[in-house]
Amino acid sequence: MSAVTTTAPGLADVFARCRAEGRAALVGYLPVGFPTVEASVAAMRVLVEGGCDVVEVGIPYSDPVIDGPVNQDAMVTALAGGARVDDVFAAVRAVRDAGAVPVAMTYWNPVLRRGVERFAADLAAAGGSGLITPDLVPDEAEDWLAASARHGLDRIFLVAPSSTPDRLEVVTTASSGFVYAASTMGVTGARTSVDSQARGLVEKVRAVCDLPVGIGLGVSTREQAAEIAAYADAVIVGSALVRTLGGEGELADRLEALRSLTEQLAAGVREGRA
Amino acid sequence: MDEAAEGMTPVPLERPGRFGRFGGRYVPEALVPALEQLDEARQKAAVDPEFGDELARLHATYTGRPSIVTEVPRFAAHCGGARVVLKREDLNHTGSHKINNVLAQALITKRMGKTRIIAETGAGQHGVATATAAALMGLDCTVYMGKVDTERQALNVARMRILGAEVVAVEHGSATLKDAINEALRDWVTNVGTTHYCIGTVTGPHPFPEMVRDFHAVIGEEAREQVLELTGRLPDAVLACVGGGSNAMGIFHRFVPDEGVRLVGVEAGGEGVESGRHAARFASASPGVLHGAMSYLMQDADGQTLESHSISAGLDYPSVGPEHAHLRDSGRAEYRYATDDQVMEAFSLLCRTEGIIPALESAHALAGAMEIGRELGPDGLVLVNLSGRGDKDMHTAAAWFGLVDEGTQ
Ligand SMILES: Cc1ncc(COP(=O)(O)O)c(C=O)c1O
Numbered sequence: 001m002s003a004v005t006t007t008a009p010g011l012a013d014v015f016a017r018c019r020a021e022g023r024a025a026l027v028g029y030l031p032v033g034f035p036t037v038e039a040s041v042a043a044m045r046v047l048v049e050g051g052c053d054v055v056e057v058g059i060p061y062s063d064p065v066i067d068g069p070v071n072q073d074a075m076v077t078a079l080a081g082g083a084r085v086d087d088v089f090a091a092v093r094a095v096r097d098a099g100a101v102p103v104a105m106t107y108w109n110p111v112l113r114r115g116v117e118r119f120a121a122d123l124a125a126a127g128g129s130g131l132i133t134p135d136l137v138p139d140e141a142e143d144w145l146a147a148s149a150r151h152g153l154d155r156i157f158l159v160a161p162s163s164t165p166d167r168l169e170v171v172t173t174a175s176s177g178f179v180y181a182a183s184t185m186g187v188t189g190a191r192t193s194v195d196s197q198a199r200g201l202v203e204k205v206r207a208v209c210d211l212p213v214g215i216g217l218g219v220s221t222r223e224q225a226a227e228i229a230a231y232a233d234a235v236i237v238g239s240a241l242v243r244t245l246g247g248e249g250e251l252a253d254r255l256e257a258l259r260s261l262t263e264q265l266a267a268g269v270r271e272g273r274a
Numbered sequence: 275m276d277e278a279a280e281g282m283t284p285v286p287l288e289r290p291g292r293f294g295r296f297g298g299r300y301v302p303e304a305l306v307p308a309l310e311q312l313d314e315a316r317q318k319a320a321v322d323p324e325f326g327d328e329l330a331r332l333h334a335t336y337t338g339r340p341s342i343v344t345e346v347p348r349f350a351a352h353c354g355g356a357r358v359v360l361k362r363e364d365l366n367h368t369g370s371h372k373i374n375n376v377l378a379q380a381l382i383t384k385r386m387g388k389t390r391i392i393a394e395t396g397a398g399q400h401g402v403a404t405a406t407a408a409a410l411m412g413l414d415c416t417v418y419m420g421k422v423d424t425e426r427q428a429l430n431v432a433r434m435r436i437l438g439a440e441v442v443a444v445e446h447g448s449a450t451l452k453d454a455i456n457e458a459l460r461d462w463v464t465n466v467g468t469t470h471y472c473i474g475t476v477t478g479p480h481p482f483p484e485m486v487r488d489f490h491a492v493i494g495e496e497a498r499e500q501v502l503e504l505t506g507r508l509p510d511a512v513l514a515c516v517g518g519g520s521n522a523m524g525i526f527h528r529f530v531p532d533e534g535v536r537l538v539g540v541e542a543g544g545e546g547v548e549s550g551r552h553a554a555r556f557a558s559a560s561p562g563v564l565h566g567a568m569s570y571l572m573q574d575a576d577g578q579t580l581e582s583h584s585i586s587a588g589l590d591y592p593s594v595g596p597e598h599a600h601l602r603d604s605g606r607a608e609y610r611y612a613t614d615d616q617v618m619e620a621f622s623l624l625c626r627t628e629g630i631i632p633a634l635e636s637a638h639a640l641a642g643a644m645e646i647g648r649e650l651g652p653d654g655l656v657l658v659n660l661s662g663r664g665d666k667d668m669h670t671a672a673a674w675f676g677l678v679d680e681g682t683q
Contacts, residue, residue: 062579066460112577162307163307
């Protein structure tokens, strides 16, 4: 990928390419600073090499209320190791340079603290395409709607199986890039099966907007990725990657394990529509 | 900003769930439908005589309302001679003001057709109240409590379990109240179809701050009449401790339009604000979002929540109810703090001069009264919300005063 265009590819380009290839996009999440800042950036490069189209660069946060134990523990490690919000921008840059589309993922208070405008400017300058906001609903997002528009950033809000038609309307109207659909009611964490509610939710979202829909929460295997790729535009994987990166043994071995899991998932998103 | 200009008059909410620039609903989308359902249910209940009658009946026959007021002259002798009147929420069933809110939320839970109620608790008083209401109304109950708090409030853990509740000790983070709330929110997001999250104070996403305040407003309504009857006039100052701020909002609310009455919230000064080990949000914090609401928040330069500290588990929380943030910024209420040392002195003084053992939380308000009384002098009249009784704190107090005989424990 040496062709430097004036505008870096964004989420729309990713989904156009995936559509052309008849597959779903693979979105991988890792928090910055886990197990260290340096290793987390190396791990994100591995995600890109292994086949992630989009990398969610997570900002560790002290009170991650929609995260399960795996991500919570990773965030505790990251913060204890001194990870800072500033490190996120370097990681975003690294993902961009590695050839994937980076989006940041953060609870809202770190953004508020930095200043919504300044955060948006920094994210855009680092090459970020957008921001996933798990605890911000559009109703409270006035500043972010304005700042994201000013800096050309996509706004990825979440919908859930509990979302009513009214709420789906509100959320998708404010969204751009893609819509993040939580497969199940609950927190992040790998699950043995992805809820049957997921498919229904994708259909409900498609009924109210034209945006791509990604399914997240609970995906951990190639088979699950393939199953979801059959009906969703993106498969989002988080905890399973974090758990692999945080496993036993030498970092180099864990990065290899991360690479092979990513490759498996990347194969999965290509199988679903066969 | 412009809030200061609004001066002493109560400010109507600009938009639902906002107190000036504070409050709001910063939550995962998955919870929004439940918050909307709750908001609708509590608004319907507010105008439904059946709900009002049922709650009033429970308060009269179960809670023990109205709670009395007690004038405490021997204690007042240490408060610059000002008259001091205590509103005795410690005498409510389960031993604190928390039951006012919980009974009402439990009734609402049933009206919403939910069968399970969960709660966070710091001191354990809200957990005990929730476990009590669950037993009374036949609801399943899980209470989340920081590990540190389960140790310092072991008696209340036992009470909750005896009442049939499941108590989950939360070991994450600082293992205190904020972490218990995180865990309760995770449970709620997972089980929201059957479960109501009974938040124990005036924090959290809209409609909790407003709703919980309204369920506690009975404290101030009763106290205002009782003080008028007892003394023939309104108090110069109304004091309450402020953790999340529910007992304080409860006693303040009716007095907000009484412009001559100072509203004084007392936060936990812990080991002193300089030490960093405290929960004096208004003395040190800046606006931020935690647990669904914008308010004052103890946070670092990156917006990570800082750990709070207090000898009283119930005040050990790094943020504060959004309406307090607004009352403070608008100038209608004032906030000060009492250190652990001051609190234990006030605690001991009330025990020995009046034969009333207050909760350590409430002792913060008493420490505030000692200061305000001295400022007002002998003509002053101070109303203090005695939010709870101190049985749960005997272990902490005995250790503080060196009263535990190791051999007998
Ligand atoms: C007796 C008592 N007072 C006060 C509080 C603090 O809560 P709030 O500030 O909501 O009144 C607690 C909380 O546990 C309590 O048990």
